[in-house]
Amino acid sequence: xxxxxxxxxxxxxxxxxxxxxxxxxxxxxxxxxxxxxxxxxxxxxxxxxxxxxxxxxxxxxxxxxxxxxxxxxxxxxxxxxxxxxxxxxxxxxxxxxxxxxxxxxxxxxxxxxxxxxxxx
Amino acid sequence: xxxxxxxxxxxxxxxxxxxxxxxxxxxxxxxxxxxxxxxxxxxxxxxxxxxxxxxxxxxxxxxxxxxxxxxxxxxxxxxxxxxxxxxxxxxxxxxxxxxxxxxxxxxxxxxxxxxxxxxxxxxxxxxxxxxxxxxxxxxxxxxxxxxxxxxxxxxxxxxxxxxxxxxxxxxxxxx
Amino acid sequence: xxxxxxxxxxxxxxxxxxxxxxxxxxxxxxxxxxxxxxxxxxxxxxxxxxxxxxxxxxxxxxxxxxxxxxxxxxxxxxxxxxxxxxxxxxxxxxxxxxxxxxxxxxxxxxxxxxxxxxxxxxxxxxxxxxxxxxxxxxxxxxxxxxxxxxxxxxxxxxxxxxxxxxxxxxxxxxxxxxxxxxxxxxxxxxxxxxxxxxxxxxxxxxxxxxxxxxxxxxxxxxxxxxxxxxxxxxxxxxxxxxxxxxxxxxxxxxxxxxxxxxxxxxxxxxxxxxxxxxxxxxxxxxxxxxxxxxxxxxxxxxxxxxxxxxxxxxxxxxxxxxxxxxxxxxxxxxxxxxxxxxxxxxxxxxxxxxxxxxxxxxxxxxxxxxxxxxxxxxxxxxxxxxxxxxxxxxxxxxxxxxxxxxxxxxx
Amino acid sequence: xxxxxxxxxxxxxxxxxxxxxxxxxxxxxxxxxxxxxxxxxxxxxxxxxxxxxxxxxxxxxxxxxxxxxxxxxxxxxxxxxxxxxxxxxxxxxxxxxxxxxx
Numbered sequence: 052x053x054x055x056x057x058x059x060x061x062x063x064x065x066x067x068x069x070x071x072x073x074x075x076x077x078x079x080x081x082x083x084x085x086x087x088x089x090x091x092x093x094x095x096x097x098x099x100x101x102x103x104x105x106x107x108x109x110x111x112x113x114x115x116x117x118x119x120x121x122x123x124x125x126x127x128x129x130x131x132x133x134x135x136x137x138x139x140x141x142x143x144x145x146x147x148x149x150x151x152x153x154x155x156x157x158x159x160x161x162x163x164x165x166x167x168x169x170x171x
Numbered sequence: 172x173x174x175x176x177x178x179x180x181x182x183x184x185x186x187x188x189x190x191x192x193x194x195x196x197x198x199x200x201x202x203x204x205x206x207x208x209x210x211x212x213x214x215x216x217x218x219x220x221x222x223x224x225x226x227x228x229x230x231x232x233x234x235x236x237x238x239x240x241x242x243x244x245x246x247x248x249x250x251x252x253x254x255x256x257x258x259x260x261x262x263x264x265x266x267x268x269x270x271x272x273x274x275x276x277x278x279x280x281x282x283x284x285x286x287x288x289x290x291x292x293x294x295x296x297x298x299x300x301x302x303x304x305x306x307x308x309x310x311x312x313x314x315x316x317x318x319x320x321x322x323x324x325x326x327x328x329x330x331x332x333x334x335x336x337x338x339x340x341x342x343x344x345x346x
Numbered sequence: 347x348x349x350x351x352x353x354x355x356x357x358x359x360x361x362x363x364x365x366x367x368x369x370x371x372x373x374x375x376x377x378x379x380x381x382x383x384x385x386x387x388x389x390x391x392x393x394x395x396x397x398x399x400x401x402x403x404x405x406x407x408x409x410x411x412x413x414x415x416x417x418x419x420x421x422x423x424x425x426x427x428x429x430x431x432x433x434x435x436x437x438x439x440x441x442x443x444x445x446x447x448x449x450x451x452x453x454x455x456x457x458x459x460x461x462x463x464x465x466x467x468x469x470x471x472x473x474x475x476x477x478x479x480x481x482x483x484x485x486x487x488x489x490x491x492x493x494x495x496x497x498x499x500x501x502x503x504x505x506x507x508x509x510x511x512x513x514x515x516x517x518x519x520x521x522x523x524x525x526x527x528x529x530x531x532x533x534x535x536x537x538x539x540x541x542x543x544x545x546x547x548x549x550x551x552x553x554x555x556x557x558x559x560x561x562x563x564x565x566x567x568x569x570x571x572x573x574x575x576x577x578x579x580x581x582x583x584x585x586x587x588x589x590x591x592x593x594x595x596x597x598x599x600x601x602x603x604x605x606x607x608x609x610x611x612x613x614x615x616x617x618x619x620x621x622x623x624x625x626x627x628x629x630x631x632x633x634x635x636x637x638x639x640x641x642x643x644x645x646x647x648x649x650x651x652x653x654x655x656x657x658x659x660x661x662x663x664x665x666x667x668x669x670x671x672x673x674x675x676x677x678x679x680x681x682x683x684x685x686x687x688x689x690x691x692x693x694x695x696x697x698x699x700x701x702x703x704x705x706x707x708x709x710x711x712x713x714x715x716x717x718x719x720x721x722x723x724x725x726x727x728x729x730x731x732x733x734x735x736x737x738x739x740x741x742x743x744x745x746x747x748x749x750x751x752x753x754x755x756x757x
Numbered sequence: 758x759x760x761x762x763x764x765x766x767x768x769x770x771x772x773x774x775x776x777x778x779x780x781x782x783x784x785x786x787x788x789x790x791x792x793x794x795x796x797x798x799x800x801x802x803x804x805x806x807x808x809x810x811x812x813x814x815x816x817x818x819x820x821x822x823x824x825x826x827x828x829x830x831x832x833x834x835x836x837x838x839x840x841x842x843x844x845x846x847x848x849x850x851x852x853x854x855x856x857x858x859x
Binding site: 056061067068073075080091131134136142 | 371375376380382383387425428429430431433434435436438448451452456460470471472473478500508512516519522523526527530533535589593596597660661664665669672676679680684686687690691
C-alpha cells in the first residue's frame with residue numbers, strides 16, 4: 052500500500068504542478084492590457100525586418116551531438132541497475148561492467164578521432 | 172470485475188494518453204506536432220510501467236524516449252525541413268493500410284486477447300503474484316553469467332556500432 | 347490520542363472525523379503535495395533577492411534596497427509589475443505550444459521537489475528509483491526549450507534553442523555518470539536511503555571527483571555562468587525565450603532561478619549528507635536547518651562563481667564536456683568500482699555504522715580520487731606547456747612591454 | 758488490479774495505429790515514428806506479461822530493456838540515413854527514393 056501511495060503522490064504532484072504556473076499566467080491575462088497590433092506582434096530579430104523562412108538549414112553537427120548523447124544515455128541507464136546491485140556482485144560483476152564501459156569508451160574515442168566532437 | 176479506484180482511473184488516463192497520442196502521431200500534418208503527440212503517447216506508456224510495478228522501466232522510458240529519441244527526431248525534422256513541403260501526407264494505399272491495421276486490431280482482440288486472457292478466457296483465473304522482482308534483481312540478472320551477461324555486452328557493442336554507423340552516414344563528407 | 351491535526355497524522359485525523367478512507371487518503375496526499383509544491387514558490391521570491399544582493403556585493407554595488415526592509419520585497423514588486431505587463435504573442439507563433447512552454451518550464455522544476463528528503467520524516471515521496479526520477483524529470487527540460495524555441499517563429503529563438511539543447515544534452519552525460527558513484531557506494535536509488543547511508547561519512551569525502559563533476563554539470567544544466575549560453579545576449583541576442591514577455595517570460599526566469607537552487611539542494615542531499623547533523627535523530631525538524639545550511643553553501647558558491655568568471659564560447663563548452671568531463675567521469679566510475687571490490691576483498695568494507703568503521707574505505711576511495719585528479723592535472727599542465735611553447739615559437743613576445751589585458755568581469 | 762487483457766488491448770491498439778502510420782505516411786521521419794510506436798507497444802506487452810504471469814522471472818524486464826536498446830539504435834541509424842538521403846536527393850518522401858526499383 053505504501054508503494055502505491057508514493058506513486059499516487061507523484062501522480063497528484065504531476066496534476067498540481069501544472070496549476071502553479073498556470074494561475075499567474077492566467078491572472079496576467081485578466082489584469083494586463085491586451086491591445087495587439089501588427090508592429091507589436093511582428094517578429095523581433097536584430098531590429099531590422101525579418102527576412103525569409105524561419106526554418107533555416109541547420110548544421111548536421113547538432114544531430115551528431117544528439118546521436119552521441121542518445122547512445123551514452125542508453126548505456127548509462129543500463130549501468131544504473133549494475134551500480135545498484137554492485138555491492139552484491141562478485142568480481143565477475145566488475146569485469147562485466149568493465150567490458151560494458153570499455154565499449155562505451157570505444158565509441159567516444161572513435162567520435163573523437165573522427166572529429167565528430169568538434170563544434171564547427 | 173472493473174471497479175473504479177485510483178489505479179483504474181490512472182489506467183484510463185494513461186490509456187487515453189497512449190492511444191490519443193498514437194492517433195495524433197499518424198494523423199498530424201506538422202511533424203513537430205506529431206513528435207509532441209509521440210511524447211504524449213510514450214508518457215502514457217511510462218505510466219503503464221508504473222502501474223505494472225516496473226518503475227525503473229518507466230524512468231528509462233522517459234529518459235530514453237522523451238529525453239533523447241524525441242529530441243533526435245526533432246533535430247532530424249529540422250535538418251530535413253520536412254514539415255513545410257508536403258501537400259499530401261498519406262500515400263495512395265492509405266485506405267488499404269487503415270483496413271489492414273483495423274483488421275489486425277480486431278483479429279488480435281477477438282482472436283487472441285479476449286479468448287485467452289479475457290473475462291471468460293482460458294487463462295482468466297490465474298492468480299497474480301503480489302511479490303515482484305526489483306531493480307536490484309534486474310541488475311544482478313544483467314551481469315549473471317547464467318542469465319543475461321552476453322546480451323548485456325552485445326547491447327553495448329550494438330549501440331557503439333550504431334553510433335559509428337550513424338556518424339559515418341550522417342556526416343557530410345565534402346567538409 | 348493526538349488532538350492536534352497536522353500533516354503527519356492527517357489521515358488518522360480525518361478518519362476519526364468520519365471521512366471515508368479513500369477520501370481521507372486522497373486529502374492527505376493533496377495536502378502533502380500542496381505543502382511540498384508551495385515551498386519552492388516561496389523560496390524563489392527570496393532566491394531572486396539573494397542572487398541580486400550577492401551579485402551586487404561582488405560588483406561593489408548595493409543591490410535592491412528600496413522596496414521593504416533591505417529591499418526584501420523587490421521580487422514581490424517585480425511580480426506585480428509582470429502581472430500587469432502586456433503579454434505579446436508574436437505573429438506566426440504556434441499559439442497552444444507557445445503558451446504551453448513556460449508552464450512546462452516551471453512545472454518540471456517544481457516536480458523535482460517531490461523526492462527531496464528534508465528531514466528523516468519529511469519527504470514528498472520516497473520512491474524506490476528516486477535518483478532516476480530526478481534524471482528523468484530533468485531530461486524533460488530539453489523539451490520545454492525545444493518547443494519554446496520552435497513555436498516562437500523566430501530564427502534567433504530557434505537557433506538559441508538548438509544551441510541550448512546541444513548544451514543540455516551534452517552535460518547530461520557527466521551529470522548522470524557522476525550520479526552512478528553514490529548509487530554504487532550506497533547500493534540504493536531511493537533518496538531517503540541515500541541520505542541514511544551517509545550517516546557516518548558524507549559521499550563528498552568518498553567521491554570528491556563525482557561531486558565536482560555533479561557541480562560543474564549542474565552549472566551547465568541550469569545555465570549558470572560560465573555556461574550561461576542560454577541567455578548569451580552578445581552572441582545570439584538572448585536565446586530560446588526571446589519572444590516571450592510578461593509573466594510567461596517571468597515563468598522561464600523563475601524556473602531558471604529555482605532550478606539553480608534545486609541543483610544545489612540535490613548536491614547537498616546526495617554528496618553533503620542531506621539532513622544529517624548533530625541531534626537530528628532526536629529532533630527531526632533540525633533537518634530543515636542542516637539541509638538549508640548545506641544548500642546555501644553550494645548555492646552561494648555558485649552565485650559568486652557566476653559573478654566572477656566570464657562566459658565560455660560554445661566550442662569551448664562542447665570541448666570541455668566531451669574531451670574532459672566525460673572521459674574523467676567514465677574513468678572515475680571504473681576506478682571507484684575497482685576500489686570498492688578491492689576494499690571488499692581485503693576486508694576493509696565497513697562492518698558497522700560508526701565513523702571509524704567507514705574510515706578505511708573512505709581513505710582508499712579518497713586516495714583513488716586524488717590520483718585521478720593528479721593525473722588530470724598532469725595532463726593539463728603538459729598540454730598547457732606544449733601549447734605555450736608552440737605559441738611562443740609562432741609569435742615571439744617581448745616581455746618588457748606586454749599588453750595590459752583588461753579582463754571582462756561578469757556581465 | 759486492472760485486468761491483464763486491458764493492457765494487452767491498449768498495446769494492440771497502439772501497435773495497429775503505429776502499423777497504420779508506417780504503411781500510409783509518405784514522410785520517412787513519420788514512418789520512423791510509427792516504428793517507435795510499434796516497438797513501444799511491444800514493450801507494454803512485455804512488461805504486462807512479466808507482471809501478471811511471471812513476476813519473479815527477470816526475462817520480461819530484461820527483454821524490455823533490450824527493446825529500448827534496439828529502439829535507440831534504430832532511431833539513431835534510421836534518422837542518419839534519412840538525413841543522408843535528404844542531402845543527396847533533397848527529399849524525405851519515401852516514394853521519391855526509388856533507385857533500387859525497376
